Amino acid sequence: MSKILKVEGLTKHFPGRKHSLFGKRDIVQAVDGLNFEVETGEAIGLVGESGCGKSTTGRLITRLLEPTSGSIEFNGKDITHLSNAQMRPIRADLQIIFQDPYASLNPRHTVGTIVASPFRIGGIEPEGGTKKRVQELLEIVGLNPEHYNRYPHEFSGGQRQRIGIARALALRPKLIVADEPVSALDVSIQAQVINLLKDLQKQFDIAFIFIAHDLAVVRHFAQRVAVMYLGNIVEIADRDTLYSNPKHPYTKALLSAVPEVDPDAIGSRERIRLTGDVPNPINPPSGCRFRTRCWKAQEICASNPPELIQIGMSQVACHFPE
């Protein structure tokens, strides 16, 4: 298998506010030194709570944001600091789907125009004409091809997300970053979109980075899962290992916090309750960033940031893994 994406030391620091006229500006450490790889056609999940940097990571990889440091290698090419113009030919292979299906579609454009936009921007004339190809795409994502001339507001939330997916698929990308693609949708619609994305991933052999806060959703989509906390990856493992045998205390706590639907299973599960909130990324805790909420924390956790190392089947960044 070949690697479609290789991320090394990826870091994004946002400028925060200044405390005084000539004082130093705060730095929001949104993403701090990520290392991971994605294989061709692989679906990897990126999970974590708000503020963990998962969405920023997605935007860095698709180069909607400029990385502060580190490198991004896509399809064998270093794209870390490419300009917009240099990125244009690469965008055909690297697409993004957003959470809010309404905000990401231009309300004044028809569905046909929206889905055809990658062809227009890339100056590509698909075989058989743009219209035919767009209608094929609409069909692939389960929309009526005759709705080509309708506007986004005429569609429901789930259908709008399908429009976004069709647009992302237009140029047959090699990697799609899906940023919370189902979290704005009703429960009964979520499953439809997850199934659709899964089918497309298999059918077209597209690699996916699936960004979500919902661990159960990620479990149904990704083959490998990375857990993020405060700008760091704390654990990466293949799905079955991660869900059945979490090594990082945070992963464990996260899994135990997911509400259980089966009333009989509720009592039988181990319950870990984290206290407090996620610390401020402007001034993250020294050493291991999770230590302030961790029940296993020792002195070393405050002094040394743990490296992401291989333990059994998982890569874990913890001084005291399970």
Added chain:
Amino acid sequence: MFNYLLRRIVSGIIVLGIVSAIVFGIFFILPADPARLSCGKTCSEEQIVKIRHALELDQTLPIQYGRYLKGIFVGRTYLKGTTAELHCSAPCLGYSFQTDQPVTQLLKDRLPATASIAFGASILWLLLGLSSGIISALRRGTWVDKFSQGVALGAASLQIYFVGLVLQFIFVNKLAWLPAPGYSSPLHYPVDWAKQMALPWITLAFLLSAIYSRLTRAGMIEIMGEDYVRTARAKGLNNRTINLKHVLRGAITPIVTVFGLDLGGLLGGAVITEYVFNIPGLGKLSTDAVANLDLPVITGTVIFSAFFIIVANVLVDLLYAALDPKVRIQ
């Protein structure tokens, strides 16, 4: 908070500097020649050159501007070394040779009348605008709302000179309830002052309160749909508390902003109002100066009103911080 204040004041001063430079530059390139204008019709070229030199008009623009700025801070002396030496003490905004007075003195003399108009009218229009806006919002869709918003729309589309002259005709000329508008010192003749100011106040307030009424109504209605107003109802608060403490408090910020800017603008000279009612304020001073091409006075009044607008802007920003904790605590 202190930093915020400091930043706002510093940026205000910078803006004022830029504005004054631009104003100064514009009048410099104007074809009107102050030397010729202050000399009168029968004036030889020789005399004009002399005057030009005396007024330092033969210097380059940067030097003139530099001396002007210096005059603001330390004062300056015109016609130095001659028998006609003129001292203009700081803050010196130039010297009007047509009226033979320092511009600063002119501004000082005219400010009270303008301030009387501005403060009196603003209190009136705030009261009128806020109350009719609140009532309209609370009685949305009823005839009270429709009537008051109809009046507001009508008033907003009228002009000061029209309303002003009609009111003057009715109350001064026909009914003779009020004296002709003008200005007397409120310290010495408070009753005359109020009577003479009544028409300008009413006219301005009538027109401006229309805008405030619509602004208040729209703001209140928007805030009524906010989640936190629903929370206030869910707590069991009575309507009075909900509307005044929760809704109005949420809607007041933009109104305060507009109010500050309007007041600041008015203090620089209620040009049309003063002209219509013939009140010797800053606005009248500037229209007269324009009519006579009295350049030092024009420059002075423009910079002076820019000063008020910039001060109002800074004050509005500070008020904004006082009203909105999200701005204050950041």
Added chain:
Amino acid sequence: MSNFLEVKNLSVSFPTEDGVVRAVDNLSFTLEKGKTLGIVGESGSGKSVTSLAILGLHKGSSAEVSGQILIDGQDINAKPETDVRLLRGKLMSMIFQDALAALHPYYTVGNQIAEAYLVHNKVSKSVAKKRAIEMLDRVGIPNPQKRINDFPHQFSGGMRQRAMIAMALSCNPSLLIADEPTTALDVTVQAQIIDLLRDLQKEFNTAIILITHDLGVVAETADDILLMYAGKEIEYGTVRDVLQKPQHPYGWGLLTSIPRLTGDPNKSLAAIPGTPPSLISVPSGCAFHPRCSYVSRVGTACSATIPELLPVTSGAHHLVRCHLDATAREEIFKNQVGPNL
């Protein structure tokens, strides 16, 4: 035990330019003190409209509310606004999904909690302030003496929801309505808030109505579940009944379509086709029939007549609104739904 809350034939409709929206249609349910009822449904199912009706918050709006809402024997719907106002916050209170929007941005958290206490208690401001500190402390906000002076935007999401809870419980109401209280929160914070609500319920014997779309959250907190679809109750019973032996095809669909942490993750989720209906044009007959996979088993009745809400077996407390007969439901559940759970 007697029912503390009894809702009988509640209907709420809104006249709009496009026609009358029947947001809630003939809803009936009961709730005892110290128990939790989960009202579950998707957007537009009428669950939030129901909760606002129980607080009497539709009064003074264009909404038409009919039926009875008996809280401790007092009919909220029959009382005038002036009387209901005095009960709000004291007898029944409410917390909302988005605590940042639900708290006034310009007043301190302490001020807002004290205000809620002052409405119903004739005490001095300093007593109310003490109460605010006590409540913040009770809901687990560290350093409450200081934090009462903070504004909502200075709190984290979880703390804001705690502050909302503190405010809602400041007058010891007997009924608390929680409208999607954890939806906007992260999972670890959600778990904290669920625990907190459960603890407080035990302590104060509060009746709780939990409005949510999340079956996991109901399963962990509720005693009974009311499943709503297009303004109607379609299934009503204990948590065990509804989640383990669901009777309505919509309930089956929900249970099989949600991703879980157990079971085979490689299998496709059994999604419900189509989208929830618009309340302006609710499908005829059973509102769920255009999305239902079992219409062919019943025939035209599904699109022609609205099924009645009937006990699953005679005398049972578990009610369902479906044209499928009991044996057909049992057979489908056993062969088609069960294997997907």
